[in-house]
Amino acid sequence: MPTFDIVVIRGDGIGVEVIEEGIKVLNAVARRHDIAFKFSEMPWGSDHYFKNGRMMPADAIATLRPFHAIYLGAVGHPKLQDHVTLNGLLLPIRRAFDQYVCERPSVLYPGVTSPLRDKKPYDIDMVVIRENTEGEYANVGGFQYLDFPQEIGVQTAVFTRHGCERVITYAFELARKRRKKLHVTSVTKSNAQGYGMVVWDRAFQAVAARYPDIKTRSLLVDAACMEFVRRPEMFDVVVGSNLFGDILTDLGAIITGSIGLAASGNIDPERRFPSMFEPTHGSAPDIAGKGIANPLAAILSGGMMLRHLGEGKAADAVEKASLAVVAEGKTLTPDLGGKARTSQVGDAVVAALG
Secondary structure: OOEEEEEEEEEOOOHHHHHHHHHHHHHHHHHHOOOEEEEEEOOOOHHHHHHHOOOOOOOHHHHHOOOOEEEEEEOOOOOOOHHHHHHHHHHHHHHHOOOOEEEEEEEOOOOOOOOOOOOOOOOOEEEEEEEOOOEEEEEEEEEEOOOOOOOEEEEEEEOOHHHHHHHHHHHHHHHHHHOOOOEEEEEEOOOOOOOHHHHHHHHHHHHHOOOOOOEEEEEEHHHHHHHHHHOHHHOOEEEEOHHHHHHHHHHHHHHOOOHHHOEEEEEOOOOOOOEEEEEOOOOOOOOOOOOOOOOHHHHHHHHHHHHHOOOHHHHHHHHHHHHHHHHHOOOOOHHHOOOOOHHHHHHHHHHHOO
């Protein structure tokens, strides 16, 4: 029986609640598929920051390194600026473990109503691959004349040919594995950002030449946002920079019914280091503690983690059970038009596992 050592960082807000349901489902599917999990909890996040002045300990990366994967709830607190939480936990983990792929599917599932008129189940079925370690989030720059009226902030985006080519290659390989539209769309803004994003464009052209079976398209980010709303069915695999991937996946979550269904994985495809799986919805402090947060994004992220760990059948079971709950429509949280509690949704997914 394979045993997987998983570090759990519940984090802040609804992260605490939704990860509880994710663990419930993972334990249930493990019993049915002859696998085991050993969960180790790390109490890191905003509370840790208020007590210690940092989101996680100085030796956090060394602590995380031996684990098979990281299961994260959410980070963020109304009393902390977002750059504190982002640079205090998420980005250090992504960079230290070279999780250069952020994979975020956006699918309109049966039982969910899109805000887009006349879209039927699976009319929207795409995956956004976001470059996850450089680009606009490289955090290169600095301040001059800090706190003076003439204060200057310089922010530099970093695009390397190596970094662009490897994430774009992942996108092409994923399009082959999906075998749906066999299409990859690149999203940039190289008409306005004529250096870094031109490196991206050149990398995309070079990689595309190695995949003659895959159709391609290059869109500027403003056009891509428009087409996500106007013709989302045209997309299969979308690959973009750190910033553009972040923005597009929030839009993708909303047009497929709820950000409460938006799963994601921060992945080291070479499996040299632990990858990290998390829902994309954030800590949602406005509903934290109310027991109404949708746990399905966390549960589906757990399914992505299973697939990354090589447990494809268990991953399929988690996804199938989650979608059965959504399609039935009886046990849904308020974001999907229901009245169920967070724990009730988790229980329903476990029951659907059979």
